[in-house]
Amino acid sequence: MIQLNIHEAKTHLSKYLDRLAEGETIILCKRNVPIAEIKGIKPKKTAKKRPFGIYKGWTVNKEFFDPLPDELLAYFNGEKD
Numbered sequence: 001m002i003q004l005n006i007h008e009a010k011t012h013l014s015k016y017l018d019r020l021a022e023g024e025t026i027i028l029c030k031r032n033v034p035i036a037e038i039k040g041i042k043p044k045k046t047a048k049k050r051p052f053g054i055y056k057g058w059t060v061n062k063e064f065f066d067p068l069p070d071e072l073l074a075y076f077n078g079e080k081d
Contacts, residue, residue: 025039
């Protein structure tokens with residue numbers, strides 16, 4: 001257990017993070033009077049990574065790459081309401 005005054009915690013908290021991650025506890029004090037307890041948290045188990053290429057066999061029609069009709073382009077360009 002580590003006991004720190006507020007000034008020390010504000011100034012040097014980053015150097016205590018590894019110790020928190022290892023399970024140590026920090027008692028935060030105001031003028032040497034304990035006011036709070038800081039504990040590290042256990043990392044969540046990571047879910048299995050999704051396989052790459054999950055949609056294998058999925059294709060895009062050739063028409064997808066065709067230019068848009070002039071009327072639709074006019075809407076995008078603000079020429080029609």
